[in-house]
Amino acid sequence: MSAPIRITLNGAQRELPAPLTFTQLLDELELAGRRLAVERNGAIVPRSAFEDLRLADGDRIEVVIAVGGG
Amino acid sequence: MDLVIAGKSYSSRLLVGTGKYRDFDETRRAIEASGAEIVTVAIRRTNIGQNANEPSLLDVLPPSQYTILPNTAGCYTASDAVRTLRLARELLEGHALVKLEVLGDAQTLFPDMPETLAAAKTLVDEGFQVMAYCSDDPIMAKQLEDLGCVAVMPLASLIGSGMGIINPWNLQIIIDRVRVPVLVDAGIGTASDAALAMELGCDGVLMNTAIAKAKEPERMARAMKLAVEAGREAFLAGRMAKKPYEASASSPQSGLIQKAG
Numbered sequence: 001m002s003a004p005i006r007i008t009l010n011g012a013q014r015e016l017p018a019p020l021t022f023t024q025l026l027d028e029l030e031l032a033g034r035r036l037a038v039e040r041n042g043a044i045v046p047r048s049a050f051e052d053l054r055l056a057d058g059d060r061i062e063v064v065i066a067v068g069g070g
Numbered sequence: 071m072d073l074v075i076a077g078k079s080y081s082s083r084l085l086v087g088t089g090k091y092r093d094f095d096e097t098r099r100a101i102e103a104s105g106a107e108i109v110t111v112a113i114r115r116t117n118i119g120q121n122a123n124e125p126s127l128l129d130v131l132p133p134s135q136y137t138i139l140p141n142t143a144g145c146y147t148a149s150d151a152v153r154t155l156r157l158a159r160e161l162l163e164g165h166a167l168v169k170l171e172v173l174g175d176a177q178t179l180f181p182d183m184p185e186t187l188a189a190a191k192t193l194v195d196e197g198f199q200v201m202a203y204c205s206d207d208p209i210m211a212k213q214l215e216d217l218g219c220v221a222v223m224p225l226a227s228l229i230g231s232g233m234g235i236i237n238p239w240n241l242q243i244i245i246d247r248v249r250v251p252v253l254v255d256a257g258i259g260t261a262s263d264a265a266l267a268m269e270l271g272c273d274g275v276l277m278n279t280a281i282a283k284a285k286e287p288e289r290m291a292r293a294m295k296l297a298v299e300a301g302r303e304a305f306l307a308g309r310m311a312k313k314p315y316e317a318s319a320s321s322p323q324s325g326l327i328q329k330a331g
Contacts, residue, residue: 010115029118035128036116037161042153044160062115064157066127068097069112069143070087070229070278 005057018057022050029063036065073274075251076167076199076220078137080107083268084298085139085253087278091287094130100281101131104291108137110169110276112144113158138162139201141169146182148172148189155193168193169223169255169276171203179229179256183210187217194218203255206240208247215250222248223276226267227257230279234263238270245271261290261297268301269309 005018016028022045026032038045039062045053055061072079086106091097101109109131128138140158142151155168172189174182181204193200194217201221202214211222224244227233234257235241245252251273258264258277267275275298284290 010118012118031116034116035126035161037113037157039153039157044156046160062157063118064113064161065116066111066138066140066158066161067114068088068091068127069141070089070110070276 005055005059007055007057007059007061009061010063016055018055020055022053022055025055025061026050026063031063034065036063038063073251075108075201078167080137082107082295082298083274083302084264084295085110085274085276086281086291086294087276088127088131089278090282094125094127096287097127098130100287100291101136102291103288103295104281105295106136108139108167110139110141110278113140113142113154113161133162133165137167138165139167139169140165142171142189144173145171146173146185148185148192151185151189152192152196155198156196159198166197167199167201167220169201169203170219181205181225183207186210187213190214190217190219201253206237206244208240208243211244211248211252215248219250221251221253221273223253223255225256226254226263229256231257232259232280232283233257234259235266235270238266241267241270241272258294261293264294264297265301265304268298269304271305274298 002018004015006015041060072081073083082105084104084106085108086101086104087110088097142154145151145154151170151172170189172182172185174180183205190200190202200219201223202219203223204210204214206224214222226235253274253276254267254272255276258280264275281287281291
């Protein structure tokens with residue numbers, strides 16, 4: 001295990017163990033299998049990359065869902 | 071005749087939002103009663119740590135059954151709107167039809183048209199099918215069409231105000247000049263507002279608060295469905311000419327009993 005990473009997740013600071021893939025992040029957040037979308041530092045992280053792509057220290061992550069709206 | 075948006079055909083001309091309902095059950099019942107096939111949703115941060123087994127809106131309104139129209143409500147810049155819709159496209163697995171709205175002012179929620187036009191251009195270039203919320207300005211509506219938007223959606227009055235159609239004359243000019251579908255979006259308060267929009271020749275109506283904040287949302291949803299259908303039929307039927315200074319009896323002028331003797 002390497003040193004933990006600090007990320008900003010939906011606007012809040014968070015420290016997480018590293019290395020950490022996006023799949024592992026979503027598992028950790030109990031969001032696995034939900035209909036959502038992820039952005040890293042302003043760019044979309046495609047679902048197909050969740051398994052292999054790792055988070056990096058300082059990442060700004062947004063996890064969004066669909067909610068009621070007009 | 072169906073409503074055709076971006077080459078896809080819809081039998082309902084009523085589009086509805088999914089916000090402001092008490093719960094998902096009320097949402098589902100109202101939307102079923104409305105007969106809408108296109109329903110708008112907002113894209114928001116998920117509540118980290120509060121998700122386990124929480125039902126999601128898209129479980130209640132499955133994309134297999136409804137055309138989900140993600141919006142950019144709450145965005146005040148073109149770049150925030152574009153980011154939001156890129157996320158929406160990923161969330162909805164490549165779905166391209168979106169509702170663009172870029173707001174200019176938190177009090178009125180009036181659209182910022184320069185930002186809306188900028189966002190529309192980027193989104194069209196990226197392959198999105200853009201339905202654009204706009205001011206009831208015929209020049210703006212035309213520019214959105216020229217940029218490649220698949221529908222323009224002028225406001226009837228302020229979002230959530232329920233004030234009805236403030237300026238039917240502007241709407242009429244937009245309807246006459248724009249070739250893509252014109253949908254009134256925002257400001258509808260009750261069924262007659264929706265019927266009037268359709269009688270003017272709008273291709274459809276999008277509403278949320280008028281249904282969600284009625285005392286009985288499900289019943290109002292049904293009323294709106296009927297109003298949109300009635301208004302459309304009246305438009306197609308072609309109304310009689312207005313004759314403000316000339317009465318015209320509907321009953322025969324001859325054969326009156328007084329004249330018999």
